[in-house]
Structure formats: C-alpha cells, structure tokens
Amino acid sequence: MPNVHVRTIVVHKAQDIPLVKENYDADVVTDCWQEAVADPQIQVIHNCTPNALHDEINLAAIGAGKHLYAEKPMSLTTAGAEEVLAAAKAAGIAHAINYQCRMNGAVLEMRARLRRGQAGRPLYVGGQYLQESVARKTDYTPRRIPETSPARALLDIGVHWADTAGFVMGCPISRVYAKMYTHHPIRIDPETGREIVVRSDDTTSVMVEFADGTPGSALFSKCMLGHKNDLRVSVSGDEKEFAWHMEQCDRLWVGQRERGNESVYVDRNTALPEVHPYIHLPAGHTPGWMDALTNAMQAFYDSLNGEAYAREKVPYATLEDGVMGNRFVDACLESARQERWISL
Known part of the structure; x- marks a missing residue:
C-alpha cells in the first residue's frame, strides 16, 4: 500500500513473536494490543482480533484518536455497535468495516449502471452466499462453530x-x-470424539424488503457441498437484470429480452469512468478476492489525505454499515424466533 508503513503487528501468542519478526517488515511485534493503541506513532488501527475483543479494542482505539479499520462484527451487540459508531463520530476519525465484497470492480460497475437507471425500475433482488465448510457432522472446530454464538x-x-x-x-x-x-x-469433534450441542444456524433463508420497497430473498449456508465461496447478488429490473457471482468476480451478467444476454468482462474498456480507479489489471488478468480487499483499504487510506473522509461520501463500508450489519443479524434472529416480519 503506497505511503503506508506497518508500525506494529500484534500476535495472539508471545511464542509467535520471533517468527513474525523474521517474516514481516514491522518495527514492533508484540502480544499486547494495548501497546499498539497507546503508541503515538500509530495513526490507524486494523482490528482483526477475535470477535469477543472487538468492542473493547474499537472503543480504545477511538478513544486514543486513531483511525479505525475494523473487522466484522464491529460489536457483539447492536447496542455496542451503536456505541462504537457514536464514539467514532464524536472523535471525528475515519472509520471502516471490512465488507470488502462491495469493492470488487464488477460490483462497483453494477452499482454504477443501476444508478444510471439501466435496469429500469428494480423489481426484485436475489442471491445467495453458500460454502461447504461444515456440511458434515465432524466438520467441527471451535473457530468454525463457536459454542456461544446464536x-x-x-x-x-x-x-x-x-x-x-x-x-x-x-x-x-x-x-x-x-x-x-x-x-x-x-x-x-474429530480430534477428541466429544459431542458438542450446536444452536447456531448452518443455513438461513431470508425474505427482505429494501428501504425503497423493493422485495428480495437470499439463502446463506455453510453446508452446501461443491460451493466453495459462492456469493451471488442479482437485481431484476423491468428493463434489464444485472447479476454478479464472486467465483467469477470479473464478470457482470446482463439479462435482457430484446437481444441476447451478455457476460461483460469488466475492464477499463467496458467499465464506466467512476469504476476505473478500482480496476488495476489488464483484460485477461483475472482479479480476485484480494483485489477487492486492496480496493477497500486503498480507498480508506486515500480518504485520509486531507481528511477527505470528513467531506465526501466514501465508497468503502463505514461503521454505519457495520451497525446495519448488526441490525440485520438481530432482526433475522428475532424474525426466526417469532416467525414474522421484523423491521431493522
């Protein structure tokens, strides 16, 4: 990342410090996150710690005046997420949450075309996010299936x-x-044979309604064999449909009636002008998951120049989007319990 220097890496275990020092170019390697937050030379904290630490570290970083790039969930509760957002706004810092999928070039192209009205009036939003990691009963690790998460x-x-x-x-x-x-x-547990009671979802299906009244639905599962990392988003309008599939992340599918459907290879020759800054490779050099993450982080650091984040609408996801993520999860949990529509 241009003009970004890694000052400190915080590791989980002290015994990992020598190996990390050997393999990464950082001034400091420590197992104490408080040390990083207190360091006056550090301007930005990337919080990618276990979920249970997110609240404390996010609030500490904001309290120390650091800009914050946080992993999801930004808090274990919606109330906690709202507290973190309020603190970030009061401190006037730049803040982001790592919903990096939106920063794929083809997703940005899809958004730009929808904003131009190329799909017509949106009629329905569909999609899925499917993986196969816990399809079998013995696909258990404490990280994959936390015993306390609902x-x-x-x-x-x-x-x-x-x-x-x-x-x-x-x-x-x-x-x-x-x-x-x-x-x-x-x-x-395949290592010990221990039986673990699981109360969280392997699969969730959800009907949704957007703020403009557009209906939609999606399926999320970690038990669908053959689906490695299968995120799909589609918007069907009365003129065209646009769809994106993360496992073919450089393509935008266009469905239309008057002519044949199209699979648009999103490069600088086909993309709209506002998408060009997020397309870095020549046609045929397929971008991937890391390119979206790079786009998100580059946009975040670009917004720090001259404090542009305080004046302009940023493309990356902010803590406001993180609060919406918490609200979405809570609303789905409540809806499943009550078997009715729940508002966010």
Missing part, C-alpha cells in the same frame, strides 16, 4: 450479501422474514 452462517457470510445488495441498490434492507436451520444439532 448466529453463524448469517453472521459469518450472510451480512456480506446484505451489505453488497444494499450497496448496489443504494438503499439498505429495512425489514426481514427469516428461517434458520441447524442441520447437525450435535457435532462431533
């Missing part, structure tokens, strides 16, 4: 669909009707 597929991957769909639509989801499924209520 949401899993919904929290881990569903929020990415919700953010990407809301981003391309230009308005957030306003209410949901969700159904959650635990396919393996008892999991088996």
Whole structure:
C-alpha cells in the first residue's frame, strides 16, 4: 500500500513473536494490543482480533484518536455497535468495516449502471452466499462453530450479501422474514470424539424488503457441498437484470429480452469512468478476492489525505454499515424466533 508503513503487528501468542519478526517488515511485534493503541506513532488501527475483543479494542482505539479499520462484527451487540459508531463520530476519525465484497470492480460497475437507471425500475433482488465448510457432522472446530454464538452462517457470510445488495441498490434492507436451520444439532469433534450441542444456524433463508420497497430473498449456508465461496447478488429490473457471482468476480451478467444476454468482462474498456480507479489489471488478468480487499483499504487510506473522509461520501463500508450489519443479524434472529416480519 503506497505511503503506508506497518508500525506494529500484534500476535495472539508471545511464542509467535520471533517468527513474525523474521517474516514481516514491522518495527514492533508484540502480544499486547494495548501497546499498539497507546503508541503515538500509530495513526490507524486494523482490528482483526477475535470477535469477543472487538468492542473493547474499537472503543480504545477511538478513544486514543486513531483511525479505525475494523473487522466484522464491529460489536457483539447492536447496542455496542451503536456505541462504537457514536464514539467514532464524536472523535471525528475515519472509520471502516471490512465488507470488502462491495469493492470488487464488477460490483462497483453494477452499482454504477443501476444508478444510471439501466435496469429500469428494480423489481426484485436475489442471491445467495453458500460454502461447504461444515456440511458434515465432524466438520467441527471451535473457530468454525463457536459454542456461544446464536448466529453463524448469517453472521459469518450472510451480512456480506446484505451489505453488497444494499450497496448496489443504494438503499439498505429495512425489514426481514427469516428461517434458520441447524442441520447437525450435535457435532462431533474429530480430534477428541466429544459431542458438542450446536444452536447456531448452518443455513438461513431470508425474505427482505429494501428501504425503497423493493422485495428480495437470499439463502446463506455453510453446508452446501461443491460451493466453495459462492456469493451471488442479482437485481431484476423491468428493463434489464444485472447479476454478479464472486467465483467469477470479473464478470457482470446482463439479462435482457430484446437481444441476447451478455457476460461483460469488466475492464477499463467496458467499465464506466467512476469504476476505473478500482480496476488495476489488464483484460485477461483475472482479479480476485484480494483485489477487492486492496480496493477497500486503498480507498480508506486515500480518504485520509486531507481528511477527505470528513467531506465526501466514501465508497468503502463505514461503521454505519457495520451497525446495519448488526441490525440485520438481530432482526433475522428475532424474525426466526417469532416467525414474522421484523423491521431493522
């Protein structure tokens, strides 16, 4: 990343410090996150710690006047997320949450075309986010299936669909009707044979309504064999449909009636002008997941120049979007419990 120097890396275990020092170019390697937050030479904190630490570190970083690039969820609760957002606004810092899927070039192109009205009036938003990592009863690790979390597929991957769909639509989801499924209520630890009671979702299906009234639906699952990292978002309008598939992330599918459907290779020759800064490779050099992450971080650091983040609408996801992610998860959980529509 140009003009960005890694001052400190915080590791989980002290015994990892020598190896990290050997392999990474950082001034300081420590196992104490408080040391990084207190360092006056550090301007930005990237919080990619375990979920249980997010609240404390986010608030500490903001309190120290650091800009914040946070992993999801920004808090374990919606109330906590709102507290973090309020603190960030009061401090006047730049803030981001790592919903990087929206920063794929083809997603940005889809959003730009929708904003120009090329799909006509949106009629329906669809999609899915499917993985296969815990399809079998013995696909258990404490990281994959935390015993204390009430949401899993919904929290881990569903929020990415919700953010990407809301981003391309230009308005957030306003209410949901969700159904959650635990396919393996008892999991088996393959290393110890221990049985683990599971209460979080392996699969969630959800109907949604966006703030402009557009309906939609999506399926999130970590139990769908053959689906490695299968995020899809589609917007069907009365003129065209636009669809994006992350496993073919450089393509934008265009459905139309008067002529043949198109699979548009999104490069600088086909993309709209505002998308050009986020397309770095020549045609045929396929971008991937890392390119979206790079776009998100580069946009974040660019916004620090002259404090542009305080004056302009930024393309990357902010903590405001993080609060919406928390609200989406909570609303889906409540909807599944009550079996009715719940507003965010």
